[in-house]
Amino acid sequence: MELCDLTLHEIKDLFVKKEVLPSMVLASVVRRIREVEESLGAYLALDLEAAFAAAQAADGRIKEGKALGVLDGIPVAIKDNLCQAGKETTCASRILQGFVPPYTATAVQKLLDQGALILGRTNMDEFAMGSSTENSAVKPTRNPWDPRWVPGGSSGGSAVAVAAGEAIAALGSDTGGSIRQPAAFCGVTGLKPTYGLVSRYGLVAFASSFDQIGPITKDAEDCALLLSAIAGFDPLDSTSVQGEAVDYTKDLERELTGRTLGLPREYFGEGLDDEVRRIIMAAVAQLEELGARIVELSLKLTEYALPVYYLISSAEASSNLARYDGIRYGRAVAGREDLATYYTRTRSEGFGPEVKRRIMLGTYALSAGYYEAYYQKAQQVRTLICREFEEAFRAVDAIVTPTSPTLPFRAGERLTDPLAMYLSDVCTVPVNIAGLPALSVPCGFAQGAPVGMQIIGRPFAEAAILQIAHQYQKVTAFHRARPYGAGRGGQDGL
Amino acid sequence: MDFEAVIGLEVHAELATTAKIFCGCSTKYGAGPNTQTCPVCLGLPGTLPVLNEKVVEYCIRAGLALNCRIAGYSKLDRKNYFYPDLPKAYQISQYDLPLCRDGFLPLASGKTIRITRIHIEEDAGKLIHSAEEERYSLVDYNRTGVPLIEIVTAPDLATPEEAVEFLEKLRRILMYLGISDCKMEEGSLRCDANISLKPAGTPQLGTKTELKNINSFKALGRALAYEIERQSELLMEGKAVKQETRKWEEAKQRTLPLRSKEETQDYRYFPDPDLVPIELDPAYVAEIAASLPELPEAKKRRLIEEYHLPEYDADLITGSKHLADFFEAVLKHYFSPKAASNWIMGELLRLMGEAGLTPEDLTVNPAHLGDLLRRIDQGEISVSQGKNVFERVFRTGASPEEIIEAEGIRQISDEAWLRTVVAQVLKDNPQSVGDYLGGKTKAAQFLTGQVMRVTKGQANPQVIKVLLAQELAKVRKKTEETAGLARENKDL
Numbered sequence A: 001m002e003l004c005d006l007t008l009h010e011i012k013d014l015f016v017k018k019e020v021l022p023s024m025v026l027a028s029v030v031r032r033i034r035e036v037e038e039s040l041g042a043y044l045a046l047d048l049e050a051a052f053a054a055a056q057a058a059d060g061r062i063k064e065g066k067a068l069g070v071l072d073g074i075p076v077a078i079k080d081n082l083c084q085a086g087k088e089t090t091c092a093s094r095i096l097q098g099f100v101p102p103y104t105a106t107a108v109q110k111l112l113d114q115g116a117l118i119l120g121r122t123n124m125d126e127f128a129m130g131s132s133t134e135n136s137a138v139k140p141t142r143n144p145w146d147p148r149w150v151p152g153g154s155s156g157g158s159a160v161a162v163a164a165g166e167a168i169a170a171l172g173s174d175t176g177g178s179i180r181q182p183a184a185f186c187g188v189t190g191l192k193p194t195y196g197l198v199s200r201y202g203l204v205a206f207a208s209s210f211d212q213i214g215p216i217t218k219d220a221e222d223c224a225l226l227l228s229a230i231a232g233f234d235p236l237d238s239t240s241v242q243g244e245a246v247d248y249t250k251d252l253e254r255e256l257t258g259r260t261l262g263l264p265r266e267y268f269g270e271g272l273d274d275e276v277r278r279i280i281m282a283a284v285a286q287l288e289e290l291g292a293r294i295v296e297l298s299l300k301l302t303e304y305a306l307p308v309y310y311l312i313s314s315a316e317a318s319s320n321l322a323r324y325d326g327i328r329y330g331r332a333v334a335g336r337e338d339l340a341t342y343y344t345r346t347r348s349e350g351f352g353p354e355v356k357r358r359i360m361l362g363t364y365a366l367s368a369g370y371y372e373a374y375y376q377k378a379q380q381v382r383t384l385i386c387r388e389f390e391e392a393f394r395a396v397d398a399i400v401t402p403t404s405p406t407l408p409f410r411a412g413e414r415l416t417d418p419l420a421m422y423l424s425d426v427c428t429v430p431v432n433i434a435g436l437p438a439l440s441v442p443c444g445f446a447q448g449a450p451v452g453m454q455i456i457g458r459p460f461a462e463a464a465i466l467q468i469a470h471q472y473q474k475v476t477a478f479h480r481a482r483p484y485g486a487g488r489g490g491q492d493g494l
Numbered sequence B: 001m002d003f004e005a006v007i008g009l010e011v012h013a014e015l016a017t018t019a020k021i022f023c024g025c026s027t028k029y030g031a032g033p034n035t036q037t038c039p040v041c042l043g044l045p046g047t048l049p050v051l052n053e054k055v056v057e058y059c060i061r062a063g064l065a066l067n068c069r070i071a072g073y074s075k076l077d078r079k080n081y082f083y084p085d086l087p088k089a090y091q092i093s094q095y096d097l098p099l100c101r102d103g104f105l106p107l108a109s110g111k112t113i114r115i116t117r118i119h120i121e122e123d124a125g126k127l128i129h130s131a132e133e134e135r136y137s138l139v140d141y142n143r144t145g146v147p148l149i150e151i152v153t154a155p156d157l158a159t160p161e162e163a164v165e166f167l168e169k170l171r172r173i174l175m176y177l178g179i180s181d182c183k184m185e186e187g188s189l190r191c192d193a194n195i196s197l198k199p200a201g202t203p204q205l206g207t208k209t210e211l212k213n214i215n216s217f218k219a220l221g222r223a224l225a226y227e228i229e230r231q232s233e234l235l236m237e238g239k240a241v242k243q244e245t246r247k248w249e250e251a252k253q254r255t256l257p258l259r260s261k262e263e264t265q266d267y268r269y270f271p272d273p274d275l276v277p278i279e280l281d282p283a284y285v286a287e288i289a290a291s292l293p294e295l296p297e298a299k300k301r302r303l304i305e306e307y308h309l310p311e312y313d314a315d316l317i318t319g320s321k322h323l324a325d326f327f328e329a330v331l332k333h334y335f336s337p338k339a340a341s342n343w344i345m346g347e348l349l350r351l352m353g354e355a356g357l358t359p360e361d362l363t364v365n366p367a368h369l370g371d372l373l374r375r376i377d378q379g380e381i382s383v384s385q386g387k388n389v390f391e392r393v394f395r396t397g398a399s400p401e402e403i404i405e406a407e408g409i410r411q412i413s414d415e416a417w418l419r420t421v422v423a424q425v426l427k428d429n430p431q432s433v434g435d436y437l438g439g440k441t442k443a444a445q446f447l448t449g450q451v452m453r454v455t456k457g458q459a460n461p462q463v464i465k466v467l468l469a470q471e472l473a474k475v476r477k478k479t480e481e482t483a484g485l486a487r488e489n490k491d492l
Helices: A007-018 A022-042 A048-063 A106-113 A156-165 A180-186 A220-230 A272-290 A302-323 A341-349 A353-366 A372-392 A418-423 A429-435 A461-472 B053-065 B160-177 B218-238 B283-290 B296-309 B309-318 B321-333 B337-355 B366-377 B383-396 B398-409 B415-428 B430-437 B443-454 B461-490
Strands: A044-045 A074-080 A117-122 A167-176 A187-192 A212-217 A260-264 A291-297 A398-402 A438-446 A449-456 B005-012 B075-078 B088-091 B098-106 B112-122 B126-129 B139-140 B148-152 B189-199 B209-214 B244-249 B254-260
Touching: A007 A220, A022 A044, A022 A048, A022 A074, A022 A117, A044 A156, A048 A117, A074 A106, A106 A117, A106 A167, A106 A220, A106 B075, A117 A156, A156 A167, A156 A180, A156 A212, A167 A187, A167 A220, A180 A187, A180 A438, A180 A449, A187 A220, A187 A461, A212 A220, A212 B088, A220 A291, A220 A372, A220 A438, A220 A461, A260 A272, A272 A291, A272 A398, A272 A438, A272 A449, A272 A461, A302 A353, A302 A418, A302 A429, A353 A372, A372 A429, A398 A461, A398 B415, A438 A461, B005 B160, B005 B218, B053 B098, B053 B112, B053 B148, B053 B160, B053 B283, B075 B148, B088 B112, B098 B160, B126 B209, B160 B189, B160 B218, B160 B296, B189 B218, B209 B218, B209 B254, B218 B244, B218 B254, B296 B337, B309 B321, B309 B337, B321 B337, B321 B366, B337 B366, B337 B383, B366 B383, B366 B398, B383 B398, B415 B430, B415 B443, B415 B461, B430 B443, B430 B461
Parallel strands: A074 A117, A074 A167, A260 A291, A260 A398, B209 B244
Antiparallel strands: A044 A117, A167 A212, A187 A212, A187 A438, A398 A449, A438 A449, B005 B148, B005 B189, B075 B088, B098 B112, B112 B148, B126 B139, B189 B209, B244 B254
16 A cells, blocks of 8 residues: 555554655655546645655654654645635635735644645635535546546545545535535545634635534544644634634544434435445444444424525625625736726626526525525524434434435536535535534445445534544444555455 | 704714724724735635624723613624725624614703614725826725724704704713714714704604715704705705715715615625624623713713802813813812813913814823912912913923023012002103093003013012002192192192
8 A cells, every 4th residue: 555545643653653754655645646636636736845845844853753743744635715825725716816815724724833744725616615526617626436426525626635645634624515525425534523613714715604624534533633633712713612622532442332323314315325325224233233322313404404504605605705806816807997897797707607606696695675584584494403403412422324315426417407416415514504513434335436424413522423433434444445556446345 | 834854863983992893903093005904804815803802892881871771692794785995895783783772862952862773893994086087096994994883863853053962972972981082084983964854843754865974063064954955945845855865065065966765785784604792791891881981971060060160161171081181180289170270271272272282182281280370379470471381381391380490480579679660660651640640541551561571571460550559549649739739829
């Protein structure tokens, strides 16, 4: 197995034993990038010069046994909606072309402070709106397991980079499933933290009350390591939550005996692919074998989650994206004309069709005469959905569902059918509505495509869902399957 | 037909916090364009607002001073509209849950003006337009994110005079609270007015217009008076008043239509998801209430009761907290309330007016004025000498003692010596004496002036007055005796 196919914790152990140095890992990752990037298109921009320079410095620290943190010398990719000072940040949108922020997102800064090597910026659906990374204004990203499939989205670039060994770990963002769904489609582990756990400062906003930054990694242990690095209160984000720093690896080795897991009926009904259902149920059986008690439960409001999500997130987006007018930064249209024409032209040319669709939907939902029927009603239902989860968590420690109701779909298949595309998020969206933590772990393959299981936790119970995921991964090998290199075909393991 | 005006005001006051409402940038007025900006107030992608707690505190102070209820739970909302002076394309303001509601402010007549609400919000930037033919505009974002409170009254004002009085009272209170500079000319106090007319004595309201661009108290009174005139003319002619926003044109002293009701924007207000609701502990509000300074009306009453100042004096002196504080500080050094009040209203305000200073710029040491008043009362120097000395105190900051010493100013009250001076002056000016005795009392002034000249202005004018009267009486008596003798002689 190549170094680039190892997990973060495996590499970290090799660093501690001084068997491997950061620049060797980086070289391996860069070799893989050279091999596969052209066909996958995971990155929008590579920053290898800076990564090599950082690796050299990290080499010295590793040699001296003076690592800055567990991430020291680890090559990491970041989604293109996370600001990094001096690096063009575009959210895969034409309208932000040329925008170079003078500040760094808090989460990215924390990686840098720990000595992580930032490889570059990964592709995404424009402004994180989409479930296939096909809405990137720059290029689509391909699924490494089969280039005919989409990698999921919107953090498709980050998920592909990790799955293909083009990065050891990555940061994504999740507004309605944008970490978990591509993680599922690409066979990696991805976690959306509780709303408020990770600072949003420097994350270009899509829907502020849903957005969270989270890790995409090769397994749950890596997820715990990366989450420990980026979580925590930030005075720059009013919605970030006060609290002590937590080591999310500390509960990983605890057994599942005594844990109660709930299966919500509504997530296993119509629209769920039979093969996905079979694989999820097998995974659930595995969890039961590990000592967890499995109970069925009902989340009756699930069917309202998608409309609630699309109304509120689009309303917020319509306001968040209003600032892109070409006057102060980003792409500007040529020519002088009156203000309204200038705005119209800049925004018409700068935004892609999906972004425009959501801006229109959100503007409508907030308009006089419609606000009560749409935005306000959706907020009321949001409250009910939160309560329903609260209620459910009185009886169970975690909720287990499929991450996506279907296998990765083919490129182009849902581009002309926005509603079919929105349905990709049906299992993940309720979690963002309620601000809960959830992760997706690989739990099998169907037709050669990875399938992800979603584990949803109580607010701030990241340690608990990571523990479940880790215990599951200790007895399964789906997460060890790699689309390239020696791990290829790992889907047959177990 | 007689009409009554129905007037409501919307007042914006810039808060005097050192930092902006959602970032750490300075709020100082007059800095170079765009030098007081950062990624947050520029609304760059990915940045987030963090509420400056001082802004909440200041708004609560205003609310308490204006007898409002302070909301235990309030929130910040986004007001969405596109304009180049608004870098996020939304203004963070408060929509349906303002920090303060249901207050009031009494006018001098005893009439109470209800305050509907007070909320906090951020200011926008400033556009500077080029000459027409150059076709460009510049934008300065220094003001972007400067905290504002918006105070909205109920339509309780009935005349332009009431509106101006209300605004003056409000300004006085905000300045006493120390939460705003309230400089209309710098834009730190802005006022829009809603006005409609209705037939006298009827309850139903007419169509209102909103007046903008009112940049002074005078402009407020004039704009409202103009609008009353304009609307009543329309109504008399049987025409309808159009609901619209109108702009006060200072140069031409008239209002012009700015935009009609149909053009009003849908701001699509919704709660700002980047900010958490403001939840106030009653203990915190109580703490602020306890820290409020004495307010203008209370201070005025107290000055009248405690120092027996006339209402006029008390009103003028409490016009500014600085002035009132100065007054009381003078009294601490020398207790002579009416004299202190006279000197402040007369000499001090005159000198400040000449120097173009406002009470906030006042640097005179109150001990100096107290000292001066004592010296005058003790007869050490005369009132007119005192005025000269005070002017020097005002300009140089030196103490009266220093000035009196350096210039050798003193008042001569030594009667014996002054009597010889007066006698000499009378002797030297027989013509004037003759005029005086002949009934031209004005000649006494000339003679006084001569005494002052001889004594280099140091003679005590009170003493001179008395001595001159006595000496002239003597001369008169002597003259009469002489005349009597002459008559007797003639008779003989």
